[in-house]
Amino acid sequence: PARGTRLLAVRNAVKRFGGLVAVNDVSFEVAAGEIVGLIGPNGAGKSTMFNLLTGTAPMTSGSVEFLGENVSGLQQRVIANRGMARTFQHVKLRPHMTLLDNVALGAHGRTHAGLLAAGLRLDRREEAQILAEAWHQLERIGLADRANELAGSLPLGTQRILEIARALAADPVLLVLDEPAAGLRRKEKQELGELLRKLRAEGVTILIVEHDMDFVMKLVDRLVVMNFGSKLTEGAPAAVRANPDVQAAYLGGAVAA
Ligand code: ADP
Numbered sequence: 175p176a177r178g179t180r181l182l183a184v185r186n187a188v189k190r191f192g193g194l195v196a197v198n199d200v201s202f203e204v205a206a207g208e209i210v211g212l213i214g215p216n217g218a219g220k221s222t223m224f225n226l227l228t229g230t231a232p233m234t235s236g237s238v239e240f241l242g243e244n245v246s247g248l249q250q251r252v253i254a255n256r257g258m259a260r261t262f263q264h265v266k267l268r269p270h271m272t273l274l275d276n277v278a279l280g281a282h283g284r285t286h287a288g289l290l291a292a293g294l295r296l297d298r299r300e301e302a303q304i305l306a307e308a309w310h311q312l313e314r315i316g317l318a319d320r321a322n323e324l325a326g327s328l329p330l331g332t333q334r335i336l337e338i339a340r341a342l343a344a345d346p347v348l349l350v351l352d353e354p355a356a357g358l359r360r361k362e363k364q365e366l367g368e369l370l371r372k373l374r375a376e377g378v379t380i381l382i383v384e385h386d387m388d389f390v391m392k393l394v395d396r397l398v399v400m401n402f403g404s405k406l407t408e409g410a411p412a413a414v415r416a417n418p419d420v421q422a423a424y425l426g427g428a429v430a431a
């Protein structure tokens with residue numbers, strides 16, 4: 175999709191868990207080519223919002239439009255096949271598998287669905303194709319020289335970057351990242367930031383939940399702020415940082431600092 179076209183539109187999303195309203199009437203959009211940050215204090219509903227828009231969990235009400243089509247109620251696998259890839263707040267790699275095989279699993283999901291649609295089974299030629307694609311993604315993120323090491327042996331920062339490679343292996347239009355910088359050291363965060371900027375330059379659109387304000391403010395084009403399940407405000411990083419409601423939500427410090 176051309177830069178600036180609407181890729182994603184979340185409209186009046188609501189999610190209830192019994193009496194708790196985790197997401198309360200939230201609407202926002204993401205345009206092709208931008209990096210949008212979703213921020214807010216712990217428990218604000220960010221991960222739940224991600225689960226709704228990626229199809230990981232069903233919405234109580236509201237709708238999600240992706241690439242011009244209503245994807246509300248579709249399964250995550252189906253939405254992923256249309257070009258939305260996600261990572262989770264907690265690393266979900268297979269620690270006893272190699273880097274290459276972990277990324278290949280990401281490529282497999284999409285290819286396999288395509289093959290099923292064509293009425294075919296996966297044969298050796300397709301396996302080879304998937305491994306080649308996985309290798310390409312490892313090169314893209316600078317980890318090809320470690321392709322045969324076990325994922326569990328990597329430092330956390332590298333594991334998070336590997337997770338992004340796995341998501342990229344499905345060739346997504348939109349990459350949805352839940353706290354990819356959590357637990358990373360300063361240098362690892364810098365590397366992650368560089369990778370995400372490089373991906374944006376290559377035309378990947380990114381929606382990211384992030385807790386580290388300095389990291390996210392430097393990275394994103396636009397921010398959506400949630401608090402107690404609702405959307406507090408949205409806008410450019412500088413405007414959001416200066417917003418008194420946002421500062422109050424963070425107990426007057428974290429954002430302004
Ligand atoms: P954030 O990612 O912004 O920290 P979450 O989306 O994880 O916030 O959580 C928002 C609220 O919803 C919290 O109060 C949390 O306890 C609650 N919540 C999240 N998932 C569930 C669930 N599966 N069942 C019940 N409550 C949940």
Ligand code: MG
Pocket residue numbers: 220221222263
């Ligand atoms: Mg969360």
